[in-house]
Amino acid sequence: MVLPIFKWLREAVLKYPDKTVFADGIRNLSFRELDSITKSVGSFTAGRMIPQSPVAVMTGRHVLTPACYIGVARGGCFYAPMDAEMPAARLNQILSVIDASVMIVDEEHKEKAESLDYNGEIVMLDDVLKTEGSDELLEKASETLTELSPLYVIFTSGSTGAPKGVITSHDSLRCYIEAVSDVLGLDESDVLGSQSPLDYIAAIRDIYLPIMTGAATFIIPKNEFAMPDQLFGTMNKNKVTTICWSTAGVELPAKLGAFKNGRLEYLKRVLFSGSVISSKYLRIWQQNQPDVMFINQYGPTEATASCTYYVIRDEVMDDTVLPIGIPYRHYGVMLLTDDNKAVPDGETGEICVKGPCLALGYYKNPEKTAESFIQNPLIDSYRELIYKTGDLGRFSEDGLLQFMGRKDRQIKHMGHRIELDEIEGTAMQMDGVADCCSMYLKEKQLLYLFYVGEASARDITLYFRSQLPPFMVPRRIRQLDEMPHLANGKKDMQTLKSMMQQKGV
Numbered sequence: 001m002v003l004p005i006f007k008w009l010r011e012a013v014l015k016y017p018d019k020t021v022f023a024d025g026i027r028n029l030s031f032r033e034l035d036s037i038t039k040s041v042g043s044f045t046a047g048r049m050i051p052q053s054p055v056a057v058m059t060g061r062h063v064l065t066p067a068c069y070i071g072v073a074r075g076g077c078f079y080a081p082m083d084a085e086m087p088a089a090r091l092n093q094i095l096s097v098i099d100a101s102v103m104i105v106d107e108e109h110k111e112k113a114e115s116l117d118y119n120g121e122i123v124m125l126d127d128v129l130k131t132e133g134s135d136e137l138l139e140k141a142s143e144t145l146t147e148l149s150p151l152y153v154i155f156t157s158g159s160t161g162a163p164k165g166v167i168t169s170h171d172s173l174r175c176y177i178e179a180v181s182d183v184l185g186l187d188e189s190d191v192l193g194s195q196s197p198l199d200y201i202a203a204i205r206d207i208y209l210p211i212m213t214g215a216a217t218f219i220i221p222k223n224e225f226a227m228p229d230q231l232f233g234t235m236n237k238n239k240v241t242t243i244c245w246s247t248a249g250v251e252l253p254a255k256l257g258a259f260k261n262g263r264l265e266y267l268k269r270v271l272f273s274g275s276v277i278s279s280k281y282l283r284i285w286q287q288n289q290p291d292v293m294f295i296n297q298y299g300p301t302e303a304t305a306s307c308t309y310y311v312i313r314d315e316v317m318d319d320t321v322l323p324i325g326i327p328y329r330h331y332g333v334m335l336l337t338d339d340n341k342a343v344p345d346g347e348t349g350e351i352c353v354k355g356p357c358l359a360l361g362y363y364k365n366p367e368k369t370a371e372s373f374i375q376n377p378l379i380d381s382y383r384e385l386i387y388k389t390g391d392l393g394r395f396s397e398d399g400l401l402q403f404m405g406r407k408d409r410q411i412k413h414m415g416h417r418i419e420l421d422e423i424e425g426t427a428m429q430m431d432g433v434a435d436c437c438s439m440y441l442k443e444k445q446l447l448y449l450f451y452v453g454e455a456s457a458r459d460i461t462l463y464f465r466s467q468l469p470p471f472m473v474p475r476r477i478r479q480l481d482e483m484p485h486l487a488n489g490k491k492d493m494q495t496l497k498s499m500m501q502q503k504g505v
Contacts, residue, residue, distance in 0.1 A: 003145055004174040006074060008211045009035060016188060021210050022063040023238065024219040029063040037064070039133030041071020041104075044123075046137040049102065051076040051144035054153060054363075056095065056103035058082040058113055059125055061219055065198045066207040068104060068125060069152065076141030078150040078167070081199030084109045092117045094155050094163055097364055104128055147171035153363050154201050156301050165363030166201075166301045175357045176304040177208045179328035183295065183309055184242060184269055188214030191266075193240035195220060195249040196489075201301045202273070205244040215242075225249065228258030239266045246274040246489030254281040255434055259288040273297035273306050274489050276403065276421065278428050278435075279316040286315045298324035298403060302372065302387045304357045307331045308401055318429050323400035324393070331355045333401060334386065335393055340377035348404050351393040354386045411440045413447060414471040423464075423472060427451060430463050435483045437491050438474065439500050448500050449474040452483050476500075 002010070009031075012021070017032040029037070045055060055072045057079050059065045072079040080098045082091060095103075095118050105113045106125045113122050148169045155163040186192075186209060194217050196202035206217045218238040224231045231253060243250075250272045253259070270285065270292055277296065286294065299306030310325025327333045335349030336342065343349030354376060361369030376384040392404035405421040412418075423438040432455030439448040451460065457477040464473040478499070484492035 002142065003147065003149075003170045005070065005151075005170065005208060005211060006142070008208075009038070009070070012211060012214055016214050019188065019214070020216045022066055022217050022219065024062045025221060025234070027063050029067065034067055034070070036133065037067040037129060038071035038074050039138065040129050040131045041068055042074030042076075042141065043134040043137045044128045044131040045072050045075025045077050046141035047075075047131070047134070049075065049077050051141060052149055053077050054080050054098050054100040056080045056082050056098055056100040056120075057105075058084050058103060058109045059106040060084075060108050061198060061222060062106075063219065064106070064125060064129075066203075066217075068128075069207065070211075071128075072104075073151055073170075074138055074141065076144045078152055080153045080155075080165070083197060083199040084112045088112075088116060090163065094165070097155075097163070097165055098153065099364075145170065147174075148360070150360060152204075154199070154301060156201075164365065164368065167360045167363045168304055169360055172304045172357045172359060173204065173208065175330035175355070176306070176328070177204070177212055179330050179357075180205060180244075180271075180306070180309075181209060181213055182329060183311075184209075184271065186213040186215045186242065190215040190241045190268075191239050192217045193220055193235050193238070193243045194218065195225065195243065195245040201305050202244065202246060204305055205271075225252060226256070228253050228256045229261055232258055232262050232264055235267075236262075236265050240264065241266050242269040242271075243267070244271040244273075247272050247277045248274065248485060248489035250285065251278055251281040251435075254284040259284060263288050267292050269293045269295070271295040271297055271309075273299070275491070276425070277322065279318055279320045279322075280428070282312075283316050283318075286312075296322045296324060298401075299353070300387070300389050300391075302359045302389075303331070303353045304359065307353045307355075307357065308333060310400065321402070321425075323396065324403045325400055328357075330357050333393075334376075334378070335395065336377070336388075342378055346394065346397070348392050348394045350407060351389045351391045351401070351403075352386045353389060354384060358385060358387050411442070413440065413445065416469075416471050418447075418472055423447070423449065423468070423474065426464065426467050427460065429467075430455060430460065432459065437483065437493075437496055439493075439496055441500050446476055447472070447474040448476045448478065450478050450480055450483070450496055450499070452480050 013031045013035045018030050020028045021031045022029040055077050069079045101120045103122050150167050151170045153165045153167040155165050192206050194206040210217050294312040296310045297306040298308045308325045310323050332354040334352050373385050376386045390407050394402045405419045409420045420438040427433050427436045433453040436451040484495040486492050
């Protein structure tokens with residue numbers, strides 16, 4: 001049985017052997033070269049690993065990293081991406097969960113890998129690439145796999161402070177890539193500009209869409225995102241037509257004034273996800289790139305990146321609240337009450353996802369898996385799993401799903417139920433506020449607002465008083481030089497929480 005990603009690669013090699021599939025500004029990798037490299041990595045993996053076992057991969061932001069991932073999969077195993085920029089304590093936590101017998105590293109990250117509490121074998125990528133490709137080994141490895149075999153395990157933050165390894169199957173990846181490809185309409189003439197860290201869930205689009213469609217991915221150097229002129233110059237030089245970025249990644253060029261000196265000449269599509277986008281920054285994009293298709297996407301890692309999308313047809317206003325749209329093909333979305341009943345039409349409930357795109361669960365964590373991936377409570381006649389996202393949603397009259405915030409972002413303050421996201425949304429409508437995050441210190445019953453921008457705390461307070469009831473006006477407003485973010489672009493809530501608990505803040 002030839003699984004989809006291997007079939008896509010085989011077909012792409014036949015159609016576009018010498019066409020670039022991955023580039024990083026230093027090296028271009030053709031489909032033929034990708035096939036050869038993944039064959040070497042796969043033969044190395046298949047020759048020394050137990051089928052369907054994990055391989056840790058700590059390599060850099062370059063073309064060999066996605067090649068290494070695909071090669072591990074060709075060898076009948078699954079890959080666990082490791083971000084070398086994470087603190088050693090975090091990496092040690094992840095490695096202790098994975099318990100991989102082999103970690104593949106490049107020269108740049110050899111010293112970091114050797115400094116970790118890792119008892120397995122550290123193997124240099126250059127040595128792996130010297131392995132002679134063996135069709136016999138790869139065929140035997142392929143025979144050990146099914147569509148439900150694991151493809152990768154990606155770690156996300158957990159509520160207890162311990163990372164959770166979300167493990168995703170070959171078939172779930174296929175379903176998502178097929179669905180998002182339908183919406184984007186990519187072909188061999190397209191170039192994706194990769195913004196996401198290659199160990200993060202969003203990177204699967206930049207890795208696998210080219211394999212399926214014949215497009216290419218240019219891996220943008222990380223440092224260029226803080227230099228808008230250089231960023232746009234690089235994207236134009238490489239004729240980037242499509243970006244699938246985090247919301248923070250899309251907002252940043254607009255915040256830094258990237259459009260004052262130019263525009264993206266080849267851009268056709270902008271897909272963003274990860275958090276609620278600021279309408280004022282999206283409008284800057286729309287006004288400067290009027291022919292571009294903008295797509296708002298929503299979904300958790302546990303549903304293979306994203307489960308719903310919304311194509312934005314009109315220019316947004318400051319107070320526009322974008323829907324998160326309709327389910328992708330292969331997905332189902334439902335809303336449940338706290339007691340797992342169907343939500344009446346037009347009311348808010350927890351967003352739950354079903355379909356073949358669901359992850360296999362949390363790696364070596366059956367208790368958490370059983371808690372989050374449950375039998376559909378509306379069905380008792382056959383097995384159907386759903387994933388409870390912890391997000392709140394509501395279907396509008398026209399059938400579009402509206403994001404209503406996190407369940408854990410809804411607080412009870414002074415006898416009132418308050419959505420912290422509403423406070424943030426109000427702040428973002430104000431001139432002089434570039435970014436913000438609202439928090440609640442329950443033990444002291446204090447509402448906080450952390451923000452980045454030129455506005456004063458007094459100006460923000462006065463604005464809030466003109467827009468919100470008194471019980472929603474934050475008592476503590478703190479200006480930051482920059483908002484702390486995680487590597488995936490989301491706000492670092494743990495850092496903000498520690499700031500909030502400091503005396504005198």
